[in-house]
Amino acid sequence: MNIVTANRLLELRKMNGYSQDVLAEKIGVSRQAVSKWERAESSPDTDNLIALAELYGITLDDLLNTSKDVVEITPEPSKKKDIKGKAKSLISKVNDFGIYPETAKKMAKFPFAIIVVILYLGLSFAFDIWHPFWIIFLTIPIYYRVATACKANSKKAFLALLPVPETVVTAYLILSFITCAWNVTWILFLIIPIYYWIVSVLKKK
Numbered sequence: 001m002n003i004v005t006a007n008r009l010l011e012l013r014k015m016n017g018y019s020q021d022v023l024a025e026k027i028g029v030s031r032q033a034v035s036k037w038e039r040a041e042s043s044p045d046t047d048n049l050i051a052l053a054e055l056y057g058i059t060l061d062d063l064l065n066t067s068k069d070v071v072e073i074t075p076e077p078s079k080k081k082d083i084k085g086k087a088k089s090l091i092s093k094v095n096d097f098g099i100y101p102e103t104a105k106k107m108a109k110f111p112f113a114i115i116v117v118i119l120y121l122g123l124s125f126a127f128d129i130w131h132p133f134w135i136i137f138l139t140i141p142i143y144y145r146v147a148t149a150c151k152a153n154s155k156k157a158f159l160a161l162l163p164v165p166e167t168v169v170t171a172y173l174i175l176s177f178i179t180c181a182w183n184v185t186w187i188l189f190l191i192i193p194i195y196y197w198i199v200s201v202l203k204k205k
Contacts, residue, residue, distance in 0.1 A: 005064060006040035012056050012063070013038070027051040099158060104150035112143045132177050138170040159199045165192050 013023050013034075020038075024031045027048060036042040044052065053063045116136055124130045145163035152158040168188050175185045 003040045006038050010038040016056060026055055099152060100150035104147055107147035113140050116140055135170065135173050138166060142166045156202050164195050168192055
């Protein structure tokens with residue numbers, strides 16, 4: 001790739017307000033690849049050129065036409081409407097707080113903590129056993145952590161926010177009280193690091 005074409009790609013990226021990282025993510029390449037294109041050290045292949053042209057809303061000729069000092073990027077009326085529609089949709093999603101906004105709202109309104117207190121008192125008085133019914137209080141942080149996870153802006157963030165540690169601790173206590181195998185059920189705690197490792201290596205979409 002010649003330096004003039006490389007400068008054209010650099011100019012288009014800056015005109016559209018993208019950083020190298022953002023542009024690389026949008027077209028599915030590495031930031032290093034974008035950097036090499038703009039330094040004329042390598043050239044984008046045909047698929048990447050098409051992806052760049054579609055992203056900038058121009059033709060391949062405009063993308064590679066070095067006879068023009070400035071490339072005019074004027075979306076067609078239909079595209080303008082589409083962009084406005086996407087912007088409104090994005091704003092609506094942000095205002096709705098996350099990927100599962102309706103679930104988050106319903107869970108926030110539900111008086112789960114009060115229900116747990118009533119349930120604990122009812123069971124304790126009914127059976128005259130205050131221990132180990134206190135374990136049900138551990139469901140409160142589990143419930144509200146799920147509600148918080150529903151406000152996450154991506155599936156990966158949602159998975160990272162789920163109450164895995166709290167759930168594991170609750171399961172450990174219940175199984176240990178039932179089986180009295182405290183020296184064995186601790187293995188459940190291995191689920192926590194394994195889970196978060198899996199979430200950390202998930203490919204970002």
